[in-house]
Amino acid sequence: MALTTLTTAPAPQGLRGGGPLWPWWSREAHLAVGRLLQSGDMAAAGAGHPQIDTCEELAARILAPGRRVMLCDSGTGALEAAYAALRLEPGSDVLVASHSFRATATAMLGQGLRPVLCDADAASGGIDLDDAAARLTPRTVALTVTHTWGRPVPLDAVRHFCGRHGLALVADCSHAHGLAWRGRPAGLTGDVSVFSLGTWKMVSGGKAGLLATADRAVWERALALSQPKHRALARVRDERLRALAATGAGHNRRPTPVAAVLVADHLRRLPQTLAAKTARQQAVEALLASRLPALTPLPAPAGRTGGALYKWHWRTDAADAPVERVVRALRAAGIRAGTPARPLHELPLFADPHLAPALGLDVPPAAPDSFPGTARLLAGLVEIDTRDMYAPLPAGVPDPYDRALSTAAAHLANSRTREPEDR
Structure with a gap:
């Protein structure tokens, strides 16, 4: 060819x-x-x-x-x-x-x-x-x-x-x-x-x-x-x-x-990529604040003067909108959402004291209750995939996240009304 x-x-x-x-x-x-x-x-x-x-x-x-x-x-x-x-x-x-x-x-x-x-x-x-x-x-x-x-x-x-x-x-x-x-x-x-x-x-x-x-x-x-x-x-x-x-x-x-x-x-083209991604995230962040006020973004990173967030996280009130319910609502609306990866101390290599020696490795076991800061950081976090935020929207095209977040909000409201029956 x-x-x-x-x-x-x-x-x-x-x-x-x-x-x-x-x-x-x-x-x-x-x-x-x-x-x-x-x-x-x-x-x-x-x-x-x-x-x-x-x-x-x-x-x-x-x-x-x-x-x-x-x-x-x-x-x-x-x-x-x-x-x-x-x-x-x-x-x-x-x-x-x-x-x-x-x-x-x-x-x-x-x-x-x-x-x-x-x-x-x-x-x-x-x-x-x-x-x-x-x-x-x-x-x-x-x-x-x-x-x-x-x-x-x-x-x-x-x-x-x-x-x-x-x-x-x-x-x-x-x-x-x-x-x-x-x-x-x-x-x-x-x-x-x-x-x-x-x-x-x-x-x-x-x-x-x-x-x-x-x-x-x-x-x-x-x-x-x-x-x-x-x-x-x-x-x-x-x-x-x-x-x-x-x-x-x-x-x-x-x-x-x-x-x-x-x-x-x-x-x-990294500078252009970072600028486009930051602009898209700012636009979607404004929509999230309007459509899903139950979610609040993690504070802006202290001291950051360049770059863009690689992964994007929002905290939800576990009592009013549990993480699992929010994720389901977002996914039902077509938004790529999930939860952050588990921390290292919860993985078998560090949590199971018998595993590493069996493989000939010297890995200090991690006490599961000795990482309270990590637990507080990850509690109630929703992770939104940003892979479709690397390019600006064409001029005059409605932001698809506007409709999707409205749909997610409706799904979340419906799930709250069904909660007594689910129990």
């Missing part, structure tokens, strides 16, 4: 009459992927590759200015490389928020590190540093923070905490593409910062990740431990690491050129 006949398949639609479901890519990206397929060069095993090199240059400029970056096959792979490159002693403790994605904690297990779960600050959703301080031991060597849902952690307080206790700082920025705290990009948070560039992230290559650091030694170790021989040897100066790179260390975390093309496409 000639490239000139390639067409860009339309993205799946979200709410009827609304925007397409993210992610989608430009026609130029589709054409570039077509050229790659025709070339047959999917390995990217050489010292350099134009698509990957270009993507890394863009990422360094847009996500982590002034940092050295390394594109990986996934965000989890980037986290694994980060924990390895920091040379943390096996058996050491790493403090990590219980309110985070599972890979934030599990990616360290291959290095023999112990994830020590900490409570969340109920107001911000970030790690509770007072609780983290209470969980410090002589074996604690690092702290991992997550800008969950696109809500930034207070960088000054986190840096001060790590400096006072001599801890390495790892930042999981997988929800933080384009996010800034008091003017500072989230990618500059940690000694090592990591982005997921997969699934439905605001910058997505389908499956990819990024490691960013200001420390050349950490960057070189990450390259030698995880990248193809020729690519690592072209960048690594340390002679011992060059000897290691000649064989590798059992890992192959290189990305595909296709992923690099898709990520670069999103990076080039």
